[in-house]
Each structure stands twice: as structure tokens, then as C-alpha cells.
Amino acid sequence: MRILVCGGTGYIGSHTCVVLAERGHDLLIADNFSNSSPRVLERLQAITGKTPAFERIDLRDRDATHGLLREGGFDAVVHFAALKAVGESCEKPLDYFDNNITGTIHLLQAMQAAGTKRLVFSSSATVYGDPDRVPVREDAPLRVTNPYGRTKLVMEELIADLCASDPAFHAAVLRYFNPVGAHPSGLIGEDPGGTPNNLMPYICQVAVGRRERLSVFGGDWPTVDGSGVRDYIHVMDLARAHADAIDTLQRERRGFTVNLGTGQGVSVLQLVQAFERASGKAVPYEIVARRAGDVAEVYADPSLAQSLLHWSAEHDVDAMCRDAWRWQSMNPQGFAS
Numbered sequence: 001m002r003i004l005v006c007g008g009t010g011y012i013g014s015h016t017c018v019v020l021a022e023r024g025h026d027l028l029i030a031d032n033f034s035n036s037s038p039r040v041l042e043r044l045q046a047i048t049g050k051t052p053a054f055e056r057i058d059l060r061d062r063d064a065t066h067g068l069l070r071e072g073g074f075d076a077v078v079h080f081a082a083l084k085a086v087g088e089s090c091e092k093p094l095d096y097f098d099n100n101i102t103g104t105i106h107l108l109q110a111m112q113a114a115g116t117k118r119l120v121f122s123s124s125a126t127v128y129g130d131p132d133r134v135p136v137r138e139d140a141p142l143r144v145t146n147p148y149g150r151t152k153l154v155m156e157e158l159i160a161d162l163c164a165s166d167p168a169f170h171a172a173v174l175r176y177f178n179p180v181g182a183h184p185s186g187l188i189g190e191d192p193g194g195t196p197n198n199l200m201p202y203i204c205q206v207a208v209g210r211r212e213r214l215s216v217f218g219g220d221w222p223t224v225d226g227s228g229v230r231d232y233i234h235v236m237d238l239a240r241a242h243a244d245a246i247d248t249l250q251r252e253r254r255g256f257t258v259n260l261g262t263g264q265g266v267s268v269l270q271l272v273q274a275f276e277r278a279s280g281k282a283v284p285y286e287i288v289a290r291r292a293g294d295v296a297e298v299y300a301d302p303s304l305a306q307s308l309l310h311w312s313a314e315h316d317v318d319a320m321c322r323d324a325w326r327w328q329s330m331n332p333q334g335f336a337s
């Protein structure tokens, strides 16, 4: 299939491009590099042996987005392009509404005008807020706790309304839990600018000597060891799910919403221990106050993805840590190394 990958030079997008290219799809990557590096394109060439077609474009540019879809002849669009920092979204909600929601509206309009009727959309477990029970199923109540989460929920609703209005338009809404790890080559991986907001990149930067110690946000949660519990999922498993979602859209001729996680809860301290084992590096930490907005325990019920996409996660936490560390140790300063 000919596939447009919006946000394809970002963390999850770049890994997904590897899998899609390996499955023989013909890709065009579109990105504005607001949170990624042009060097990703060279690394994708090194991994896949093919130069990825690329267009620098901002989805907020309506005319450019329409032009891209009109000319492209795409069978499907995979849409990763969004701002994703929860804290920043509380400081700059309008930037998040504009980038994420306006960009998505332009993309959907352009798809409709071009007659491109298959969409794979990056949603997030953030739409469940603080869930009433774990593991979380797709029919759990949706509630948002920050502007970033609101953009994901609104975008899910916009997509659902479009699907209701046009029975030929099919969308796969993928709710990711906590993506970590990297391609086994160590050539691409997660490269946050500034201080990492997320746990795994922070651990990596401590292990590689860029930061002194990890702050563990809360040691008194009602969990196995008092630290927060999440469902970490290897980014290569996640990438494969996108390719499987495209196959499923084609096979089933209908849209769907699925959780993508392992179904296993792992605590912050368990992840630190696994990382130390995998890397042979010490990760000094101190337990500090809880982070505002955090919750004790979130992990997926991934059984719908298993039955519908015939997909399940294959990598365990040790593999996630090993691959995250290979990427970080080979690229201590990320793509600027």
C-alpha cells in the first residue's frame, strides 16, 4: 500500500516506518521537525536500505496538507503528528489545541477531499485518566486530566463523527500505554529535548552520566512497592501493531479502537532494577514527593488487540531496557551525538 506517515520522524513514527517498509509498503514521511531530527532519515536509510521519501510540512498549513494528500495517491494515513508533553500542555493549552486538533482537522479534510479512507490514529491511555479499575478495557469511562489528554479525546471524537458520516471511512484508533525501548540496531530511539518528562529516557540519561540521579515520584502509592505502576510496551511491538492495524482495516472493512499494552504492570523501582541488570550501570535514585496529576496504577487489558489484530506484545521488560540502553549508549546525546 502507499502510506502517508505524518510525524514519521518522531520516536514511535520512525520505528513504525521501519516495520512498514519491511512489509513492502511504499511510504511518504511528513513532519515539521518540531520534535524530531532530520538525522532520523539517514538512520532509516541505514536500517532499511531505502531512502525514505520525505516532505517537510506542518499540518497546521491547510493548503500544504491538502496539496500533499491531493498529489500523493495514498491508500492509508498513519497519524503520529502531535505535541505530547503533559506539563507543557498545562502551560500552553492553546498551542496544544492548535497543533493537535487543528492539524488533525486539516488532515481529515484533506483525506476526505482526496478520497483517502483509511486512518491509523495515535491515541493514548491518557484518555482513561485515573481509571476506576485495572486492567483497563476499551469500554472504560473516558475522562481527561490535562489539556494534552483533552486533545486526544477530542481528536478521537472528531474521527468517530467523521466515520459516522461516511461509512466508507475507516479508522484504527490505537491507545498506547507507555512506549519504551528502541530499534535493536541502536540507530533510532527516543531523544527528548531538554529534561525528559518520561521515566525511561530519564533513567537512560542517568545511566549514561547526563543526569545525577532519578527522582522517583512517590514511594507511598498503594502498589507492590509504593512506586507508580505502568504498562511499558516495547516500541517495536507498538510499531508492528500499526502494520497489523492497516491489514485489519483492509480485512474487516470497519474501524476500531484498541489498547496497545502488554497487560503487565511494572513499578518504577522494578523498571530501575531491570534497567540496571540490562545495562550493568547503576541508576542512583531518591524517592521524592508524588508528581501532580499522577495515578497509582495503570495497565491495559490488551485482549481486544489480540483477537482483532492478532497482535500481542512479544518483548519483556528486560528486552525493553536492553534496547533502550543500546540506543542511549551508542548515542549519548541522542541524534546530536
Ligand code: NAD
Residues within 6 Å of the ligand: 006, 007, 008, 009, 010, 011, 012, 013, 030, 031, 032, 033, 034, 035, 036, 057, 058, 059, 060, 079, 080, 081, 082, 083, 084, 099, 103, 122, 123, 124, 125, 176, 177, 178, 179
Ligand atoms: P514525537 O514527538 O517523537 O513524534 C511526533 C512527531 O510529530 C515529531 O516528529 C514532530 O516533529 C511531529 N509533529 C508534531 N506536530 C506536527 C505538525 N503540526 N505538523 C507536522 N509534524 C508535526 O512523539 P512520539 O512519542 O513518537 O508520539 C507519537 C504519537 O503518539 C503522538 O501523537 C503522541 O501523542 C502519541 N502517544 C505517545 C506516547 C508516548 O509516551 N510517547 C504515548 C501515547 C500516545
Ligand code: WQD
Residues within 6 Å of the ligand: 084, 086, 123, 124, 125, 126, 177, 178, 179, 197, 198, 199, 200, 202, 214, 215, 216, 217, 218, 227, 228, 229, 230, 268, 291, 294
Ligand atoms: C511513568 C511512571 C511516574 C518520571 C505519560 C503521559 C501519557 C503518555 C505516556 C502520551 C509514573 C514515574 C516518571 C520520573 C518517576 N504519553 N516517574 N520519575 O505519566 O504514565 O504517562 O507518558 O500520551 O499521556 O501522561 O509516564 O513515563 O511520565 O511516568 O518516578 O522522572 O514513572 O510518576 O509512575 P505516565 P511517565
